Amino acid sequence: MGSIAIRNVRKAYGKNAVVHGVDLEIASGEFIVVLGPSGCGKSTLLRMIAGLEEISSGEIAIDGRVVNKLEPRERGCAMVFQNYALYPHMSVGENIGYALKVAGVPKAERLRRVAETAKIVGLEAFLDRKPAALSGGQRQRVAMGRAIVREPGVFLFDEPLSNLDAKLRVAMRAEIRRLHRRLGATSVFVTHDQIEAMTLADRLIVMNGGRVEQVGTPAEVYNRPATRFVAGFVGSPAMNLMEGVVDAHDVFIYDQTRRVALPPSLAPAGARVALGVRAEAARLVPAGTEGSLDAVVDFVEELGAGRVVHTDLDGLSFAVAIAETTTLKAGDAVGIRIAPQDVHLYSAESGLRIDGKAAAPAMAAN
Template sequence: MAEITLKDVRKAYGTVEAIKGVSLGIADGEFVVLVGPSGCGKSTLLRMIAGLEGITGGDIHIGGRRVNDVEPAERDIAMVFQNYALYPHMTVRQNLAYGLKNRNTPAAEIDRRIITAARTLEIEPYLERKPRQLSGGQRQRVAMGRAIVRQPAAFLFDEPLSNLDAKLRGQMRIEIKRLQRSLGTTSVYVTHDQMEAMTLADRLVVVNAGRIEQVGTPIELYERPATTFVATFIGSPSMNLLKGTDMTAGWSLAPDVPRPSGEYTLGVRPEDLSPLPADGATLPFEATVRIDGIELVGAESLMHGKLENGTDLVFRVPGRARHEIADTVKVGAKADALHIFGAGGERRGRGW
């Protein structure tokens, strides 16, 4: 196992800078997830750690060793890919053994590691099968097994579950987290799926346009997003964002709610909004919404609507919706559920 450190890492393709000075420390045994939209640079960062992509500037250290010019095979890492990367003509056992044989590992040690990994991943009954005889989930377990038998200092995962259906992805998330905890191996995982990121990570790294927007535990990023980008990327449905210049357009803040002078953005999550009671009780934030869409999602309903100025707003209600399309509903939120961002999209404190 080993810590991984990135210091002002940069990557340029000609005049286009894809990674713009990323610095990040990953502790020994930590599970860190890089999350962000397609094209943000998260997979490029992972490939740079692996040595599959050269760096333009900065330094990468694995286990205290600078690896900028170290070949991928010498970095003591194992990578799990999206497409499994299994040899179709080999059995599962042969796939697991291949990398160890190339390192001249003794046959008895190869057998021991294969059996240990196969039992851990529950693929022991499939050792003599070929990849085409396996389901997608079984193939992904084999790909993970091939990484485990290496006993590397770190695991790197590049969107390994994106080819699986939703149910199987959920099951494999649990398996990967359980496995990482039992092995205690430093792990870096790339995904664009924020649900996957939230459930797997010890710490989340939100990447946007080649830069890190915010680093923290999943709950820290959910409860205190540093920017409007993080606020809308983490959480499903996304946080509602309302421009502070629209005070007369269907929503209002109580006078005692702190806010900056000039332009700002108010954020409030759908689950923190609720219809106001008929007895006239008020909340620090209130908005009038005309409903134009309803989603029943099991134990709750998502109500989609618009304010007077056309801004979209989503709120949740428990169970089945009590309102219908075209209804006008007044909703509100408590002061501690409100997020204030400055004109540049950065989070603002209480000392305006």
């Protein structure tokens, strides 16, 4: 119950297209996170599933039934809104029970189900309060409760955690995960926060500019970003990207002195590429070490568990994450070593991943 099929779905406001043909199969019970920068069309996609936004072309089917022309209430989805959208004139109990009231559920059963739901989201003590008398986290729970009480096949989350403070966000994240395990309903969760995306998703969908860039498990997306955009967007600090050419001996040439050895026959000689290295994968070595890139320390970011050394390669900034403490300070000369197996290579023209094999498999999902 709750599988979703999205077939070549497009959305345009007049001539302004915001979603350019998305194809997606979501299995029943899956937790899908749609990740992308603001304005990438992820919320629009969600609202099209919900029925709050008309579908310009293409088709959305829930449980095999095409829902394009159905009203939101006929689709069996529940939605949690970014600003919670609680009814200010109703108590917590009335907010949670409203959907049941509309559906004509008898009062006794309604109260029982509201009480049950309140227990799940930890709001038993607040059923008589108005939303205005609740904290941000409690409001968030009411919004969740309102979605849960209907026992929907599909949960839709529209950036539900972005109005919470950092600590609460982590707690609610865990709670949503737990809730999903318990209820088993298909969930589509939209966010621009990659930590949220990585931690919650069974499968991650990265969107940019109204297109799907990559579909995959969080680990797949992190370890093998399918496009240059995904490489730069997923991961913190962002992946270092440098543009250059590949020479005949499998060496990447950034400039006169800075070169990086590549795995054998990954890219044809003369190809213009973008080379990506995660900050965690690059190593700092003493300046002038054979085979390292010369760099100058810009500043050091202390993260507690580790630190990120931001360096400068004649105008290109390059971050290296290190675990040990350091005495490096701004202006120090260092070397950066990049192992061939840690290199991600992208075509400078198309932005697609170069694997030396067939085209990137993740893109086939698009």
